[in-house]
Amino acid sequence: MSKGQVGADLVSEARPGRHDVMADELDPDDAIAGVFRAEWGRLVAGLIGWCGDWDLAEECAQEAFAAAVRSWPSDGTPDRPLAWLTTVARNRARDRIRRRTTEAAKLALLVATPEEEPMVLPEITDDRLRLIFTCCHPALPMPARIALTLRTLCGLTSAEIARAFLVTEPTMEKRLVRARAKIRNAGIPYRVPPPELLPERLSGVLAVLYLLFNEGYAPSSGDSVVRVDVTLESIRLTRMLRELMPDEDEVVGLLALMLLTDARRPARVRDGQVVLLGEQDRSRWSTAAIDEGAALLSGLTDAVGPYQVQARVALIHDRASSSEDTDWAAIANLYRLLPSTPITELNRAVAVAMVDGPRAGLDLIEPLAADLAAYYLYFATRADFEARLGLAEAAGADLDRAIELAPTSPERHLLQERRAALA
Amino acid sequence: MKFMLMHVLEELPERASSPDQGPLGDWITEMSARGVILDGAQLRGVEDATSVRSTDGDGVVLDGPFAETKEQIAGFDLIEAADLAEAISVAAAHPTLRTGAIEVRPLAPGMPTPAVTDPKPGKQRYLMFVCWDQTGDPEIADAGEDEDEDEWIERWIAETGERRLHGWQLQPPSLAHVVRNVNGEVVVTDGPFAETKEQIGGYDLLECADLDEAIGIATAHGDGLLELRPVRTT
Numbered sequence: 024m025s026k027g028q029v030g031a032d033l034v035s036e037a038r039p040g041r042h043d044v045m046a047d048e049l050d051p052d053d054a055i056a057g058v059f060r061a062e063w064g065r066l067v068a069g070l071i072g073w074c075g076d077w078d079l080a081e082e083c084a085q086e087a088f089a090a091a092v093r094s095w096p097s098d099g100t101p102d103r104p105l106a107w108l109t110t111v112a113r114n115r116a117r118d119r120i121r122r123r124t125t126e127a128a129k130l131a132l133l134v135a136t137p138e139e140e141p142m143v144l145p146e147i148t149d150d151r152l153r154l155i156f157t158c159c160h161p162a163l164p165m166p167a168r169i170a171l172t173l174r175t176l177c178g179l180t181s182a183e184i185a186r187a188f189l190v191t192e193p194t195m196e197k198r199l200v201r202a203r204a205k206i207r208n209a210g211i212p213y214r215v216p217p218p219e220l221l222p223e224r225l226s227g228v229l230a231v232l233y234l235l236f237n238e239g240y241a242p243s244s245g246d247s248v249v250r251v252d253v254t255l256e257s258i259r260l261t262r263m264l265r266e267l268m269p270d271e272d273e274v275v276g277l278l279a280l281m282l283l284t285d286a287r288r289p290a291r292v293r294d295g296q297v298v299l300l301g302e303q304d305r306s307r308w309s310t311a312a313i314d315e316g317a318a319l320l321s322g323l324t325d326a327v328g329p330y331q332v333q334a335r336v337a338l339i340h341d342r343a344s345s346s347e348d349t350d351w352a353a354i355a356n357l358y359r360l361l362p363s364t365p366i367t368e369l370n371r372a373v374a375v376a377m378v379d380g381p382r383a384g385l386d387l388i389e390p391l392a393a394d395l396a397a398y399y400l401y402f403a404t405r406a407d408f409e410a411r412l413g414l415a416e417a418a419g420a421d422l423d424r425a426i427e428l429a430p431t432s433p434e435r436h437l438l439q440e441r442r443a444a445l446a
Numbered sequence: 447m448k449f450m451l452m453h454v455l456e457e458l459p460e461r462a463s464s465p466d467q468g469p470l471g472d473w474i475t476e477m478s479a480r481g482v483i484l485d486g487a488q489l490r491g492v493e494d495a496t497s498v499r500s501t502d503g504d505g506v507v508l509d510g511p512f513a514e515t516k517e518q519i520a521g522f523d524l525i526e527a528a529d530l531a532e533a534i535s536v537a538a539a540h541p542t543l544r545t546g547a548i549e550v551r552p553l554a555p556g557m558p559t560p561a562v563t564d565p566k567p568g569k570q571r572y573l574m575f576v577c578w579d580q581t582g583d584p585e586i587a588d589a590g591e592d593e594d595e596d597e598w599i600e601r602w603i604a605e606t607g608e609r610r611l612h613g614w615q616l617q618p619p620s621l622a623h624v625v626r627n628v629n630g631e632v633v634v635t636d637g638p639f640a641e642t643k644e645q646i647g648g649y650d651l652l653e654c655a656d657l658d659e660a661i662g663i664a665t666a667h668g669d670g671l672l673e674l675r676p677v678r679t680t
Contacts, residue, residue, distance in 0.1 A: 161507035162496040162657055201493060208494040209676050210570040212656035220658065 055091050058104045063088075063178035064263070066108050068150035070116070071175075071213060077203040079116055081175065087112035151176065152215050152267045155260070159228040160211050167202035168231050169238075174199055176263075177256045187253050188238075225268075229277050229330065232261050236281050240288070242431060254285060272323050276331030279319040283337035286312035297437045301346035313341045332360045351377035365394040369404060381411040399428035403438060410445060419445055448484070448553040449525050449533040450616055450649065454517040454624075454639045455546035458491040462678040469541035477525070482536055485562045485612070485651070486523035489573055490676040496657060497673045498664040505665030512577045512673040513642035517546065519675070522573065522649075524553075524560070524612075534625055534634055543627040549639040550625060551646075552617040554586040560612035569653045571677035572660045574613070576648035578670045583618040583647075598668065606652075606663050613650030644671050651677075 063084065070080035087108040101107040158171040166188070173179045173187075185195035205211065216224040239253030261278045268274055290303035298304075320334055336357050343349040351374045358371035368391055376384025385408045388401065395401035406421035422442040429435040463470045477483045497508040511518070520542075527533040530552070537548040565571055603610060619638040626633050638645060647670075654660045657674070664672040 160657075162509055162661075164509045205494050208490050209496060209674075210572075210654070210656045210660075212658055216658070 054100050055088070055095060058091070058100070058108075059088060059178060062105045062108065064151050064154065064176040065105060065149060066112065067175050067178075068154035069109060070112055072150040072153060073113065074116055074120075075213070077175070077206060079119060080112075083112040083115040083119070084108070086115045149267070150213075151263060153213050155228055155264065156215050156224060157206065157211060157213050159224075159231045160206075161224075161227055162209060162211055163202055163205060165231070165234070167198055167205075169235055170195060170198050171202045172231060172235070172260065173253075173256060176260060179256070183252075187250055225271060226273070228264070229273060232257050232264070233277060233280075233330070235260075236284075240284060254281075254288070257281065258285065273328040273330050275319050275323055276328050276334050279316040280330050280334035280337055282312045282319070283316035283334055283341050285309075286316065286341055292433075295433065297433045299437070300340060305344065308341065313338075316341070327360050329361050332357050346377075349377070351375075365391045366398075369395065369398075369401060373404060376408060376411075381408040384408045385412070397428060399425045399430070399434070399438075401425075402428065403441075406441070406445075415445060447527055447529060447533070448557050448614075449527055449530075450549075450551045450553060451486075451523040451525060451533075451537050451540070452519050452549040452551065452639065452646075453521045453523075453540070453542040453546060454549060455520045455542070456517050458518070458520050462488045463541075469544075473540050476539075477536060482525050482527060484524040484526055485560055486521065487571070487573065487651075488521040488678040489519060490678055491520070492518045492675075495673055495675050496661065497671060498661055498667075499671050500665050500667050500669060503666065503668050505661065507661060511675075512575060512644055512646075512671050513640070515640040515642060517639055519575075520546070526559070530623070534623060537625040538632045543625065543632070547624050547626040547639060549622050551619075551622045551638075554615040554617060555588060557614040563611065565677075565679065566653060569655060570657075570660075571611075572652045572654060572657075572674045573677060574650045574652055574660070574664060575646045575673040575675070576650070576667070576670050577644040577646050577673065579643055580618050580645045580647055583620075585621060586615060586617055602667055605666060606650075609652055609654055609659070609663060611651040611653055613648065615648040616646060618647070619645045 066087070067080055067084045070084055071077055074080060090111050091104075091108065095101075154176060155172065158175060159168050163171070170181075170184050170188075173184050174181065179187075181195045181199055182192045185192045188195070190198075206213075215221075236254055236257035239250045239255070239257060242250055258278070258281050261274065261281055265271075265274050265278050286309040287300070287303060289309060290305065290307040291298055316334065317338055320331070320338060323331060336354050339350050339354055339357075355371055355374035355378060358367055358374060361367045369388060372384045372387035375387055385405070388405060388408075391401065402421040402425035406418040406425060409415075409418035409421065419442065422438055422445065426435055426438045426442065429438055465471060465474055474483065492511040495511040497510065497512050498505040499508060523540075525533060525536055527536060530550070533550050533552075537543075537550050540548060542548055622636075622638040624635050624637070624639050626635070652660055652663060652674075654663070660674045664674060
């Protein structure tokens with residue numbers, strides 16, 4: 024059995040703690056699980072690049088891991104697990120292609136005859152960047168982009184994704200099948216977009232990751248307060264993207280924003296209920312995550328993209344010892360740097376109200392009423408300003424409206440408590 | 447006169463119908479012998495459609511068709527007929543009427559007869575529907591009477607080059623007819639197959655390396671809502 028590091032030459036340096044674990048110190052199942060976490064995305068991405076067939080790539084990647092489960096416990100974990108898995112998966116793919124007599128002609132190039140088959144390990148290319156851009160292609164519906172990213176890059180099963188998004192497994196399975204069919208039928212290319220398309224498409228990828236993060240951090244429906252797995256996957260994917268595109272400031276900005284927001288997760292929930300920022304126990308915030316996010320931001324130049332600006336807002340909160348101690352004026356100014364939308368204006372109003380008082384906040388949100396007429400936080404925010412101005416009756420009515428509109432039961436519960444405190 | 451026949455079905459068949467045999471083969475054989483058919487293709491369904499809302503060279507990519515309709519376009523035939531009556535009779539003879547309907551729409555005058563080519567290997571064809579709100583649009587007496595528009599569309603055609611196989615403007619939906627088979631009787635109604643805000647007003651048949659190339663062409667079109675529908679190869 025090898026005493027070598029687990030694929031040290033293949034596993035990226037950006038995963039601290041994983042690459043320096045000795046393979047034979049691990050329970051074989053754990054070793055395989057670790058390799059699965061680290062290498063699934065790269066294995067599938069490389070296979071799609073090699074054969075151009077998403078279904079085949081995924082099926083054979085799965086079979087390769089099944090083969091690993093059978094042989095690694097007795098034979099030992101190979102020195103280069105990804106190369107081993109790739110070889111097994113490609114052999115399975117060749118077998119399947121041979122059996123598909125009707126389609127054989129189309130894929131004939133792939134079916135090398137045994138004597139031509141190279142006996143060396145396959146060259147491993149990192150196709151994950153091509154994979155993420157294809158999964159997040161704007162021609163795919165947003166739910167399909169999210170499902171496909173979680174399935175092919177993270178290796179989540181359709182059952183796991185279905186649970187995370189509160190749909191049935193057959194529905195999720197159908198969504199994935201449909202997405203792969205559209206990639207094939209509509210001719211969505213498997214590539215990193217060319218320079219003229221890159222800014223737009225990259226912002227599309229970041230939007231998917233941010234949506235995923237938010238869905239995990241503050242689910243838009245259901246009874247849970249956070250879905251940790253979805254949050255962690257979105258952070259893992261953003262880390263991966265940063266490794267692959269180290270010069271893109273907005274990728275760094277998004278990673279910082281996720282870390283600086285997720286840092287507060289330990290204090291965001293108490294007894295299954297949401298705790299507002301101002302009332303959170305700040306000693307429970309993750310200093311490691313805050314430090315990492317701050318370090319990421321300090322490495323950026325002043326080019327200000329929206330994720331970077333939001334990350335800087337998050338950092339001001341994270342560094343403050345209390346709500347009173349927070350530099351609200353700086354936050355209000357940062358919000359001015361964001362593209363003006365009703366939501367950013369609402370957030371800016373909250374900051375302005377902390378500096379100039381609730382009347383100023385109320386004036387700022389007045390013009391947003393029509394745009395945010397179905398947004399519970401608009402009414403919750405207005406109720407807060409009104410309560411601070413002593414307008415208890417108006418505040419009560421707005422809280423009632425917010426309770427009606429709140430998307431999840433924990434949010435609803437929090438608002439009901441505020442409503443009770445008002446009366 | 448040239449007409450576009452748009453085949454509309456509520457549900458697309460799993461596989462494309464063979465153009466070489468069966469009722470479809472018979473129709474193609476007969477109409478080709480009569481010199482009626484100029485070009486035609488079966489399309490992939492709306493779930494494989496992508497649209498682009500193009501404004502002054504900026505495009506927003508949308509993940510579906512230009513409009514949600516009960517029936518969807520499953521294919522088209524470009525035909526040459528003496529008049530509307532002949533076009534309707536050509537449509538009435540098509541096997542699509544067993545399961546769906548056919549919208550018959552005259553093309554704007556002046557379209558040259560397109561050269562029909564075999565698909566290039568490794569390329570994907572897309573039928574691009576050019577759509578806009580045509581409420582009150584008049585009948586087109588002479589294509590290209592607006593000189594500004596002429597110049598702009600000619601530039602787009604030149605830039606698109608060989609990737610555009612053919613295309614033309616259609617007469618407004620007010621001149622459309624729909625041919626159906628109702629209990630064994632051929633019934634012809636006025637108007638388009640679906641009343642949608644935006645209506646198909648033109649088409650271009652594109653041959654591209656991939657969807658991104660087609661999206662680029664649609665974006666460069668510069669005006670309107672453009673649906674890209676992959677052409678079925680088998």
